[in-house]
Amino acid sequence: xxxYPVRTYKDVHDxxxxxxxxxxxxxxxxxxxxxxxxxxxxxxxLSKIELEAYTRLPRRDVPIVLLDAGEGFAQxxxxxxxxxxxxxxxxxxxxxxxxxxxxxxxxxxxxxxxKAFGEFVEAQRHTPxxxxxxxxxxxxxxxxxxxxxxxxxxxxxxxxxxGSISVPGAELVLRAxxxxxxxxxxxxVNCAGRTRSIIGAQSLVNAGLPNPVAALRNGTIGWTLAGQxxxxxxxxxxxxQTGRESATLDESxxxxxxLANRAGVGRTSLDEAATWAADTSRTTYRFDVRTPAEYExxxxxxxxGAPGGQLVQETEMFAPVRGAxxxxxxxxxxxxxxxxxxxxxxxxxxxxxxxxxxxxLTETGTWQAPKPPASTTPSLAPHELAALLADxxxxxVVLDFTSSANHVKGHIPGANWTLRSRxxxxxxxxxxxxxxxxxxxxxxxxxxxxxxxxxxxALTGKPVHLLEGGTSAWIRAGLPVEAGDxxxxxxxxxxxxxxxxxxxxxxxxxxxxxxxxxxLVAQLExxxxxxxxVI
Numbered sequence: 001x002x003x004y005p006v007r008t009y010k011d012v013h014d015x016x017x018x019x020x021x022x023x024x025x026x027x028x029x030x031x032x033x034x035x036x037x038x039x040x041x042x043x044x045x046l047s048k049i050e051l052e053a054y055t056r057l058p059r060r061d062v063p064i065v066l067l068d069a070g071e072g073f074a075q076x077x078x079x080x081x082x083x084x085x086x087x088x089x090x091x092x093x094x095x096x097x098x099x100x101x102x103x104x105x106x107x108x109x110x111x112x113x114x115k116a117f118g119e120f121v122e123a124q125r126h127t128p129x130x131x132x133x134x135x136x137x138x139x140x141x142x143x144x145x146x147x148x149x150x151x152x153x154x155x156x157x158x159x160x161x162x163g164s165i166s167v168p169g170a171e172l173v174l175r176a177x178x179x180x181x182x183x184x185x186x187x188x189v190n191c192a193g194r195t196r197s198i199i200g201a202q203s204l205v206n207a208g209l210p211n212p213v214a215a216l217r218n219g220t221i222g223w224t225l226a227g228q229x230x231x232x233x234x235x236x237x238x239x240x241q242t243g244r245e246s247a248t249l250d251e252s253x254x255x256x257x258x259l260a261n262r263a264g265v266g267r268t269s270l271d272e273a274a275t276w277a278a279d280t281s282r283t284t285y286r287f288d289v290r291t292p293a294e295y296e297x298x299x300x301x302x303x304x305g306a307p308g309g310q311l312v313q314e315t316e317m318f319a320p321v322r323g324a325x326x327x328x329x330x331x332x333x334x335x336x337x338x339x340x341x342x343x344x345x346x347x348x349x350x351x352x353x354x355x356x357x358x359x360x361l362t363e364t365g366t367w368q369a370p371k372p373p374a375s376t377t378p379s380l381a382p383h384e385l386a387a388l389l390a391d392x393x394x395x396x397v398v399l400d401f402t403s404s405a406n407h408v409k410g411h412i413p414g415a416n417w418t419l420r421s422r423x424x425x426x427x428x429x430x431x432x433x434x435x436x437x438x439x440x441x442x443x444x445x446x447x448x449x450x451x452x453x454x455x456x457x458a459l460t461g462k463p464v465h466l467l468e469g470g471t472s473a474w475i476r477a478g479l480p481v482e483a484g485d486x487x488x489x490x491x492x493x494x495x496x497x498x499x500x501x502x503x504x505x506x507x508x509x510x511x512x513x514x515x516x517x518x519x520l521v522a523q524l525e526x527x528x529x530x531x532x533x534v535i
Contacts, residue, residue: 009102042320118195169309190216308339347531374450
């Protein structure tokens with residue numbers, strides 16, 4: 001076993017205060033990460049390192065510090081990152097417990113830097129808000145009110161305030177003047193909890209929207225706790241041209257540009273950003289903050305799609321290197337400037353592309369994450385696997401490495417959901433499965449399964465095959481699928497269930513979540529490394 005350098009709590013703390021580049025990575029699965037971690041420890045699961053490293057850690061010699069809670073994941077992650085070409089990899093002294101023993105503050109939940117920042121903004125700016133009961137009364141009395149839901153569209157479709165319109169965060173300033181052209185119309189901004197409601201409402205206030213603006217206090221959680229009914233499956237959203245009318249757009253653009261300047265946002269060009277990205281001495285992230293549809297239609301080379309509202313909400317997931325440089329692009333002068341104004345206040349060195357032309361947007365489609373080649377594994381076509389499974393004497397066991405949510409939604413009959421991070425003798429989640437002569441590994445589209453295959457072979461000593469095209473190919477072939485959680489070889493810890501998901505969450509859990517959010521400002525003060533400010 002290779003030995004790696006060790007970094008102490010003080011080493012990390014000093015780097016954060018000095019704004020030196022550092023990637024503090026918690027390589028556990030999302031659920032244990034959400035139970036306790038340092039403020040700027042980005043979740044970077046050992047299971048998916050090959051899929052994420054080159055996108056989330058674009059500079060190979062960036063200082064990396066890995067932590068776990070004593071499971072040995074950090075050592076294994078260090079070995080994988082070193083094999084991928086990363087040259088400055090270290091382990092956190094004592095792991096999570098070492099951080100705590102040294103006096104480091106620890107936080108619960110996910111996307112904590114962004115959520116803590118939202119609470120910090122509200123505490124500093126006293127963002128206007130209205131209780132759920134008040135908003136429902138306004139809606140029922142036919143007052144002139146528009147409710148704008150600042151979450152992703154898929155979240156909005158899951159549950160929404162009756163009559164609300166989906167306007168994801170970065171779209172608010174661009175679209176609100178057109179959606180509420182009468183300055184007497186009251187504008188309410190909501191999300192599931194608090195952060196995107198606060199940031200969304202404060203964005204409209206900062207941008208000088210003449211309407212009365214308020215956040216829905218505690219979002220859909222507050223609505224549910226008030227005993228009020230949510231809608232499901234709604235599809236109300238803005239027309240893509242909304243807010244692009246010349247007079248409206250000019251007003252929004254001036255306001256966004258002024259806010260970005262006040263926050264200290266820099267200016268750059270696509271050519272200069274490309275030069276920065278090639279600089280091996282500094283990490284540069286490049287994000288296109290427009291809608292996914294706009295990004296897929298045409299985008300600049302090297303820019304990852306990151307809708308602005310989600311970039312502010314999940315900053316440490318998109319850009320885990322603290323101290324890095326962030327460059328934002330849009331084609332309207334509003335969304336990138338508004339997003340940048342918030343990132344700058346989160347103590348991030350951020351720049352906006354000015355003066356780009358449509359001819360520079362030469363790529364189409366979704367972001368194609370760069371990843372290393374996987375080891376070669378013999379493969380089986382879906383119909384070949386189906387024949388093996390129909391033959392009881394073949395003793396073929398299927399291992400599914402997709403997310404647990406995907407597996408429960410639908411999988412190959414009898415397939416066993418497995419966490420790649422637990423493919424070691426210490427855990428050996430395979431020991432309780434039926435005796436196998438061979439294993440067949442799969443995942444949704446065969447992104448992850450090829451990397452898991454050699455580890456299954458090493459652990460079991462049995463032949464391992466890869467399902468060609470993954471479970472998606474099985475489904476396209478018209479073969480049967482089953483749903484449910486009856487075949488879980490590993491514990492479902494790959495995703496932390498948020499207390500605000502769905503409407504079946506216990507009231508106690510929702511109340512506890514809100515109490516946790518209220519306490520984040522005090523935690524920020526105790527931690528002392530954030531550098532947040534408010535303009």
